[in-house]
Amino acid sequence: xxxxxxxxxxxxxxxxxxxxxxxxxxxxxxxxxxxxxxxxxxxxxxxxxxxxxxxxxxxxxxxxxxxxxxxxxxxxxxxxxxxxxxxxxxxxxxxxxxxxxxxxxxxxxxxxxxxxxxxxxxxxxxxxxxxxxxxxxxxxxxxxxxxxxxxxxxxxxxxxxxxxxxxxxxxxxxxxxxxxxxxxxxxxxxxxxxxxxxxxxxxxxxxxxxxxxxxxxxxxxxxxxxxxxxxxxxxxxxxxxxxxxxxxxxxxxxxxxxxxxxxxxxxxxxxxxxxxxxxxxxxxxxxxxxxxxxxxxxxxxxxxxxx
Amino acid sequence: xxxxxxxxxxxxxxxxxxxxxxxxxxxxxxxxxxxxxxxxxxxxxxxxxxxxxxxxxxxxxxxxxxxxxxxxxxxxxxxxxxxxxxxxxxxxxxxxxxxxxxxxxxxxxxxxxxxxxxxxxxxxxxxxxxxxxxxxxxxxxxxxxxxxxxxxxxxxxxxxxxxxxxxxxxxxxxxxxxxxxxxxxxxxxxxxxxxxxxxxxxxxxxxxxxxxxxxxxxxxxxxxxxxxxxxxxxxxxxxxxxxxxxxxxxxxxxxxxxxxxxxxxxxxxxxxxxxxxxxxxxxxxxxxxxxxxxxxxxxxxxxxxxxxxxxxxxxxxxxxxxxxxx
Amino acid sequence: xxxxxxxxxxxxxxxxxxxxxxxxxxxxxxxxxxxxxxxxxxxxxxxxxxxxxxxxxxxxxxxxxxxxxxxxxxxxxxxxxxxxxxxxxxxxxxxxxxxxxxxxxxxxxxxxxxxxxxxxxxxxxxxxxxxxxxxxxxxxxxxxxxxxxxxxxxxxxxxxxxxxxxxxxxxxxxxxxxxxxxxxxxxxxxxxxxxxxxxxxxxxxxxxxxxxxxxxxxxxxxxxxxxxxxxxxxxxxxxxxxxxxxxxx
Numbered sequence: 001x002x003x004x005x006x007x008x009x010x011x012x013x014x015x016x017x018x019x020x021x022x023x024x025x026x027x028x029x030x031x032x033x034x035x036x037x038x039x040x041x042x043x044x045x046x047x048x049x050x051x052x053x054x055x056x057x058x059x060x061x062x063x064x065x066x067x068x069x070x071x072x073x074x075x076x077x078x079x080x081x082x083x084x085x086x087x088x089x090x091x092x093x094x095x096x097x098x099x100x101x102x103x104x105x106x107x108x109x110x111x112x113x114x115x116x117x118x119x120x121x122x123x124x125x126x127x128x129x130x131x132x133x134x135x136x137x138x139x140x141x142x143x144x145x146x147x148x149x150x151x152x153x154x155x156x157x158x159x160x161x162x163x164x165x166x167x168x169x170x171x172x173x174x175x176x177x178x179x180x181x182x183x184x185x186x187x188x189x190x191x192x193x194x195x196x197x198x199x200x201x202x203x204x205x206x207x208x209x210x211x212x213x214x215x216x217x218x219x220x221x222x223x224x225x226x227x228x229x230x231x232x233x234x235x236x237x238x239x240x241x242x243x244x245x246x247x248x249x250x251x252x253x254x255x256x257x258x259x260x261x262x263x264x265x266x267x268x269x270x271x272x273x274x275x276x277x278x279x280x281x282x283x284x285x286x287x288x289x290x291x292x293x294x295x296x297x298x299x300x301x302x303x304x305x306x307x
Numbered sequence: 308x309x310x311x312x313x314x315x316x317x318x319x320x321x322x323x324x325x326x327x328x329x330x331x332x333x334x335x336x337x338x339x340x341x342x343x344x345x346x347x348x349x350x351x352x353x354x355x356x357x358x359x360x361x362x363x364x365x366x367x368x369x370x371x372x373x374x375x376x377x378x379x380x381x382x383x384x385x386x387x388x389x390x391x392x393x394x395x396x397x398x399x400x401x402x403x404x405x406x407x408x409x410x411x412x413x414x415x416x417x418x419x420x421x422x423x424x425x426x427x428x429x430x431x432x433x434x435x436x437x438x439x440x441x442x443x444x445x446x447x448x449x450x451x452x453x454x455x456x457x458x459x460x461x462x463x464x465x466x467x468x469x470x471x472x473x474x475x476x477x478x479x480x481x482x483x484x485x486x487x488x489x490x491x492x493x494x495x496x497x498x499x500x501x502x503x504x505x506x507x508x509x510x511x512x513x514x515x516x517x518x519x520x521x522x523x524x525x526x527x528x529x530x531x532x533x534x535x536x537x538x539x540x541x542x543x544x545x546x547x548x549x550x551x552x553x554x555x556x557x558x559x560x561x562x563x564x565x566x567x568x569x570x571x572x573x574x575x576x577x578x579x580x581x582x583x584x585x586x587x588x589x590x591x592x593x594x595x596x597x598x599x600x601x602x603x604x605x606x607x608x609x610x611x612x613x614x615x616x617x618x619x620x621x622x623x624x625x626x627x628x629x630x631x632x633x
Numbered sequence: 634x635x636x637x638x639x640x641x642x643x644x645x646x647x648x649x650x651x652x653x654x655x656x657x658x659x660x661x662x663x664x665x666x667x668x669x670x671x672x673x674x675x676x677x678x679x680x681x682x683x684x685x686x687x688x689x690x691x692x693x694x695x696x697x698x699x700x701x702x703x704x705x706x707x708x709x710x711x712x713x714x715x716x717x718x719x720x721x722x723x724x725x726x727x728x729x730x731x732x733x734x735x736x737x738x739x740x741x742x743x744x745x746x747x748x749x750x751x752x753x754x755x756x757x758x759x760x761x762x763x764x765x766x767x768x769x770x771x772x773x774x775x776x777x778x779x780x781x782x783x784x785x786x787x788x789x790x791x792x793x794x795x796x797x798x799x800x801x802x803x804x805x806x807x808x809x810x811x812x813x814x815x816x817x818x819x820x821x822x823x824x825x826x827x828x829x830x831x832x833x834x835x836x837x838x839x840x841x842x843x844x845x846x847x848x849x850x851x852x853x854x855x856x857x858x859x860x861x862x863x864x865x866x867x868x869x870x871x872x873x874x875x876x877x878x879x880x881x882x
Binding site: 031037084087091093094095097098099101102103104105106108109110112113222223226227229230232233237277280281282283284285288291292295296299300 | 358364366425426428429431432433435436437439440441443444447448450451452453560564567568571575601602603604606607608610611613614615
C-alpha cells in the first residue's frame with residue numbers, strides 16, 4: 001500500500017469527520033444548553049439536502065442551494081422548537097426520545113409524500129469539481145478538500161461564537177444554570193429557539209454538502225445521526241471541543257479501518273476474497289469498538305464533565 | 308376488580324377469540340395479523356421489563372429481536388441446506404422450535420449482557436445513545452457479513468416444527484405464540500413481585516438507596532436487561548418463523564423505535580401495556596396502511612399526542628391513576 | 634472508655650482550591666450519640682460521603698469495626714452494618730411503606746437473586762420489615778404509598794429502613810430537617826432509644842435535638858473539627874464561642 005493511498009484515505013477520513021462534526025456540534029449544543037436529546041436531528045440533515053437539491057434543480061446555482069439548505073433547515077428547526085420541542089424540556093428523556101422519534105416519522109414520510117421515493121441528485125458545481133494536486137503529488141478531489149475547509153471554518157466560527165460573543169456567553173451561562181440566566185433578564189425562550197435553529201442549520205448545511213457526493217434520499221439522516229451519537233459519547237456530552245475530536249477520531253477510524261482491516265486479514269489467510277469480506281465486516285464495527293473502549297476508560301467521554 | 312384488571316381481561320378474551328371470529332367471518336388473514344401482533348407484544352413485553360421495571364431507556368432492542376431472528380434463520384438454513392452448523396464438530400442445524408428458541412434466548416441474553424456491561428457504565432441520555440449505537444453496529448455487521456445472506460436476508464422454505472402441532476396451520480401457530488406470550492406475561496407478573504423485582508423497582512427510582520442497603524443497583528439492572536433481551540430474542544425467533552424470512556430489517560434502528568412505540572402507546576410499566584400497544588400498532592398499520600402509503604405520518608402524530616398529552620398510554624387512559632407495583 | 638465502632642483518621646478532601654475536609658479525626662463509640670454540628674458549608678455532607686462511601690478521601694482512613702474500609706464501596710460498608718439516613722428522603726416514592734422497609738430487609742439478607750417467589754410471602758423478610766416499621770410507629774401505614782406520607786412520616790421511614798439492616802452504627806444526615814416541633818420531639822425520643830442498639834453519628838442543625846441527645850459533640854467549621862467534647866465542654870470552649878456560636882451564645 002503506497003503512502004499516497006494512505007494520505008488520500010487520511011484526507012477522506014478528515015472529510016468524513018468534519019461533516020460528522022457539523023451534526024454532532026448541533027446535537028451536543030442542544031443537549032448542553034437545553035438538556036434535550038433530539039433524534040430528529042437527522043431529519044434536519046435530510047431537509048437541508050432536499051432543499052439544496054430542489055433549489056439547485058430550479059436555479060442551477062450551488063451557492064444558492066447551500067443557502068437554501070441552511071435557511072430551510074434552520075427554519076424547520078425553529079418551527080419544530082416552537083411547536084413541539086419546547087414542551088419537552090421539562091419532560092424526561094424517554095418522552096424526548098419518543099416525541100423526536102415521532103418527528104422522524106412525520107418528516108421522513110412527509111418528504112416521501114412531497115418528493116417521492118426515488119433519490120435526487122445534487123451535482124458538484126464545475127468550479128469545485130475535478131482533482132487538485134497536493135504537495136507530495138497527491139491527486140485529491142477539490143470538492144472534498146473544500147468540505148474539509150468548510151468544516152474547519154465552521155468549527156472555528158463556533159468557537160469564536162461561544163467564547164467571544166454575547167450570545168455565546170449566554171449559551172454558556174444557560175449550560176450552567178437556567179435560573180441564573182433567566183434572572184439576568186435574558187429571554188430564555190428566544191435563546192433556546194436560536195440555539196436549536198443554529199444546530200438545525202449546521203445539520204442542514206452538512207446534509208447539502210454531503211448530498212453532492214451521495215444521493216439525496218429519505219432516511220439519509222438517521223445513520224449520520226447515530227454516528228453523531230457515537231461522536232458525542234466519545235467526545236463527552238455538551239462539549240464542542242469533544243465533538244470535534246470525537247468526529248475526527250470516528251472519521252479516521254472508519255475510513256482507515258475499512259482499508260487496513262481487510263489487508264490485515266489477508267495476512268492470515270490465502271483466501272483473499274474471504275479475507276476482504278471478513279475484514280470489511282469487522283471494519284464496520286471499528287468505530288463502535290472505539291466507543292466501547294472510551295466507555296471503559298472514561299465513561300463520560302474524553303471531554304465530558306465527570307459524573 | 309379495578310379498571311386495569313378489567314381491561315386486561317378484555318384484551319385476553321379478545322386474543323383468545325380472534326381466531327374463532329376470523330374463521331367465522333371468513334377472514335383467515337386476520338389470524339396472521341393477530342399472530343404478528345402477539346409476537347410484537349412479546350418483543351415489547353421484553354422491553355417493558357428493562358424500561359418499565361428497570362427504567363432503562365434501551366433504544367437498541369432490535370439487536371435482541373434480530374439476534375433471535377438470526378438464531379432461527381441460521382439454524383433452519385443449515386438444516387434445509389444439509390450443511391453442518393459447526394463443521395469441525397459436525398453439529399447440524401435444526402428445524403425444531405424448542406431447540407431454536409433455546410438458542411435464540413441464550414444468544415440474545417449474551418448480546419444483552421455484553422451491551423449492558425458497557426452501556427450501564429453510564430446512565431440517562433448516554434445510555435440511550437449507546438444502546439442505539441450498538442444496535443447500529445450489529446446491523447452493519449449483519450449487512451457486511453456475507454455468510455448468511457447479508458443485505459438479502461435468509462429465506463426459510465418451511466416453518467419450523469413444534470412437537471404435537473402442525474405449525475403450518477395458522478391457527479395452531481397463533482395458539483403457540485399466544486401461549487408463549489401468556490407464559491412470559493405470567494413470568495413478568497411474578498418477576499415484578501419477587502425480591503428481585505423489588506430491588507429492580509427501587510434501582511429505577513432511587514439507586515442510591517439500593518446501594519445503602521448493601522445491594523448493587525447496576526448489577527440488578529444488568530440482570531434485568533439480560534432477561535429483557537432474552538424475551539425480545541424469543542420474540543425475534545417467532546417473528547422470523549412467522550415470515551419464514553429473516554433480514555437485517557429486524558436489526559434496524561427503526562425496529563428498536565417501533566418496539567419502544569408499542570410499549571409507550573400501550574403504557575409503560577403496565578403488565579398489559581405492551582400487548583395493547585402492539586395490538587393497536589398492527590391495527591393502525593393495517594387500516595391506515597390501506598388508506599395511505601404514508602400512514603406513518605399519522606402514526607407520528609398519534610405518538611406525539613400520546614407523549615405530549617396522554618402520559619401513561621392507552622392503559623393509563625383507561626385505567627387512570629398512576630401505576631403501583633405489588 | 635467504650636469501644637470505638639467507627640472512626641476517621643485524618644481524612645482530607647479537596648475540590649480544586651477548596652478544602653472541604655481538613656485532617657478530620659472523629660470517633661464513634663459504642664452506646665453513644667456523637668453529634669457533628671457546624672454552619673452551612675462547613676463540609677458536613679462531604680464528611681458523610683467519605684464515611685459512608687461514594688467519595689474517596691485524598692488522604693486519611695475510615696475505619697469501621699476495626700477494619701480499614703476507606704477503599705470499600707457504599708454497599709460493602711452497608712453490608713458490614715453501617716446504616717445511613719439521607720437528609721432529603723431517598724425512598725421509592727411509588728412503592729408502599731412496607732416495600733421500602735422490605736428493600737432494607739432484602740439488602741440485609743443479601744439474597745436479591747430470586748425471581749419468581751413473591752417477596753411478600755417471605756416470612757423472614759416481612760417480619761424484619763414489619764418489626765422496623767412498628768419500632769418507628771409506622772405499622773399502621775404499611776400499605777400506604779410512600780408518596781402519600783407526610784414529611785415527618787418519611788423521616789421516620791428513613792430510620793425504619795436503616796433499622797432493617799440491624800446496623801452496628803448509624804450515620805444520620807440531619808434527620809430533623811424540616812420537622813415541626815412535635816415531629817422533632819417524637820424523633821428525638823426514638824433516636825434516644827436507638828443508641829442502646831447501635832451508636833449514632835448524628836449530623837444535625839437542630840440544636841434542641843443535639844442538646845437533648847448528644848453524649849459528645851464535634852464542631853465542624855470550614856472543613857476542620859475545631860472542638861470535640863461533652864456538651865458542657867463545647868459550651869465552654871472559647872474557639873467554638875468565637876467561630877460558631879458567636880456573641881449570641
